[in-house]
Structures are given as structure tokens and as C-alpha cells.
Amino acid sequence: MTTSDGMAEVLRSLRPGSGGDPARVSTRALDVAGVSVSVFPRSVRGAHGTPAPEPLWCFPDLSLRFEELQYTLGEGPGLDAARIGVPVLEPDLDRVRADRWPALLPAAQLLGVHGVCCFPLALGGARLGMLTLLCDGQRTLSDEQLADAKTLAAALTATLLNRRDPAGQNGAGDDGALWPTAGLHRAVVHQATGMISIQLGTTLEEALVRLRAFAYSSDRSLGDVAEDVVARRLRFDAILDDDGYGPHSPDGGEG
Template sequence: MTRDGMAEALRSLRAGSGADPARTTARALGVTGVVISVFPLPPATPNGGRAPEPLWWYPESSLRFEELQFTLGEGPGPDADRAGLAVLEPDLDRVRPDRWPTLLPAARQLGVDGVCCFPLGLGAVRLGMFTLLWDGRSSLDDGQLADANTLAAALTAALLDGRRPADRRDGNGDEGLPWPADGLHRAVVHQATGMISVQLDIPLAEALVRLRAFAYGSERLVGDVAEDVVARRLRFDDDGSGTYAPVAGEG
């Protein structure tokens, strides 16, 4: 029989429930954090260059981890997306250091000791990502894994049905699209990527790589650097040496 916590989590996925799916899911599964992300329309395909947009998260540190994966371009989320299979690493101390060499130490600084990512999709089409986080006080058992798979299937069905619960940011309870508007959370990143593409006369995919590389090199999140680019506090120009360096300036 479905436990009360799981029943509440499943109800939170219904349109107009008014519940926060991330918070109720974290409580039901007994995990430290949850992030539910969706791909902007059109549905993404593997290696399509489109990152999932965080739609619900609990607590705020979970969003920080999601942004860290996006900035670095490595971690269980990107791996799960590429493979189309769940990546289960409830104990990051057991992960080979060379698998995610930059993410692992940064994750520990955030207090993340374990991560499991479940891709949401049908066949080759990626609809989103369901991410669970642990700290050192919790672990993953068979019951939690079964419940997580159940919730991943329910999330996929909700996305395919074209429904989502009310976004916790608007709270209107209306039935709406399962996708955020293109770039809902990362609109500034997409805008900055386009500006860098024009500044350097390079494809968008390469512009995003440049943006990520600068964010990593300056130990900042991509979104923070993107805001500087969009506000024209930062631009990317050819420094004449065959590489591209950001410089302060207008335009």
C-alpha cells in the first residue's frame, strides 16, 4: 500500500494541487534535497545542447548544486541526460576522482554527499530531470529507490499529459504548460550566450562553452557572469593572441 508521504508527493503533481512537489518529494523520500527540471520546448534530444531548466527545488542549496552542474558541464545530471539512464551515486566518496574531477570537491563544499539523477523522457526524447541529494546523515535504500522510480514515472506521465502543478512562484493553481517559457530560469544565460556569439562571431554552442569556461575560471556561477554580460559590464573580445578574453566595457 502507498505510504501517506508518497501519496502526498503524487498528489502534488496534479494540476491545481497548490503543493510544492520538491518539498513534498523530499519529505516522502527522506532525502536532503530535490530538484525537478524540465527542458524548454521543443523537447530536447541527447547532446542537443539544451540544459534542463530548474522548475521546482527544495531547499535553496539544491538549486545551487544544479547550477554548479550547469556551470561545469559535468556531474550525474549531464551523464544521465547523455545516457538516458539513471545515475545513482548515493555516496560520492566512492566515485572515482577522475569521473567528475571539478564537481566532486565543489559538491562536498555544498554539503552534498550523494546524488541520484533520473532522466524524465520517452525513448530518445528528454523531457526533464529528477535529482535527489543526500548529506552524510542519510543514505539510499531499496525502498527509497523504488519510490523514486515511481515518482520519476509519475513526473514523466504528467509532462507527457501536458499538465503541471501551479508554479510555486505564481501560486495561481491554474493548469498550464508543463514547460517553462524558453529560458524561464536561465533566460539571462541564453541572452548572454547570444551576445557573446555576436561579439566573437562564433556558434551559440561555442559561445556557451566560452561563458562556462570564464565562469569556472573566475569561480562564479554561469548565471552571475551572464548578468554582467547582459548588463554590458562585461564583454568578450578577441585579444589578438588567438584566444578570447573578456574585458570590461560597453556594448
């Protein structure tokens, strides 16, 4: 299929030194409510080797909030697309079975996300990340939108592969604004998970469940809560909260 003029502009914005804003340009070219790209740094792995997605760029802010929601809950179309290696297209979340993503679906509705289409950034067995499009819930992707999204996913995959150095790190090349190496915040989640695991004497999986549950119930991002745990402002052992369950703030404040 032929690449549209809008997607040609997006591809130009991906070039090092272009000074373009690929998230904003992609959202306009694809005619969707939002676009986000998340990557799996090889140096950051979750419990038992599960990759932790890092938001690379998003537009508008709703896209970033949806990415955080998926990671906090540990379920959603983006994580499924990355795991199985094929696109997950759900342009109308009202038509999705309630038991498919039981925690995500009502939360996405409250957030104002009506439809999501996710494309894995992968080559062979390598899972590099995911491209997520937010849809308006009123229509499916047209043939042109679908072709453009696949073109963008292929271009992003190639770019990420070219920017990985032999040590397995994401390389910033000559455009660190688009492909950053510093400031990846998921690492603090894994560190916090390990600390909670030790505090509670439980598995990493159970510790991550506890961390996610607390973040969701307190309406905070997983990263924010993890930072409190790592900074020792929040503990999950020894002293429980007023209802007998949950973390404790060493300074006496609310956990």
C-alpha cells in the same frame, strides 16, 4: 512495488490546484537531503541542439545551487542521466572516480553535497528532464526509497507529457506555480553564448566553455554572467583583463 504513504502525498501535491509544495513534500517523503526537478523546454536548445535544463522546483536552496553548479560546469550525474536515459546513482560522492566529474566533485564537496541520485524524466526517445535527489553520503537508497523515486519520476514524466501543447511549449495548465511557462532563464545563456562566439570569432562550444570558465572562476552563476553579457555590461573581446585573458566590462569595472 507498493507506493508508500509519503509518496501518495507527493503524488497528490502534483495535481493541478492542490496548493501543495511538491519539492518540500518529496524531500520529506523520500527522506533525503534535497529534491529538485529540472526540465528541458523544447523551445530552448543549447549549442548544436543540446537541451538546456531549467530548474522547475527545488528544496532546499542547496538543491538549486547544485543544479546551477552542474549546468555551470557542464558535467554531473543529472546531465549524464538525461543524456543516457537511465538513473545515475551515486549516494556517496567520495567513492566516485576523480576523473568522472573532475570539476564537479571538488566543487560539490565545497558546496556541502555528499551524494546524488538522478533519474531521467523520459519516455522512449523523448528527454523531458531530470529528478535529482541529494543524499547524505552515509547510506545507499533503500528499496523503498528507490521504488518511490522511480514512481515520482514516472509521475513527473506523465505530467510533463500531458502539459506540452502541440507547439512544443511547456504548458502551465491550471497550476502555473508548479509548471511555469514564463521566466525560464536558460535562454539568456544561449543568447550570451552566441554573442561571445561573434565577439571572439569562435565556435558556440568554445564560447560556452569561456562563459562557463569565467562564471566558475568568479564564483557566479552562469545565468548571472550571461545576463551581464546580453546587457552589454561584459564583453569577451577587444580589451582583456589585467592578466591578458578574460572578459572586459565596458564601464571600466572588473569583468
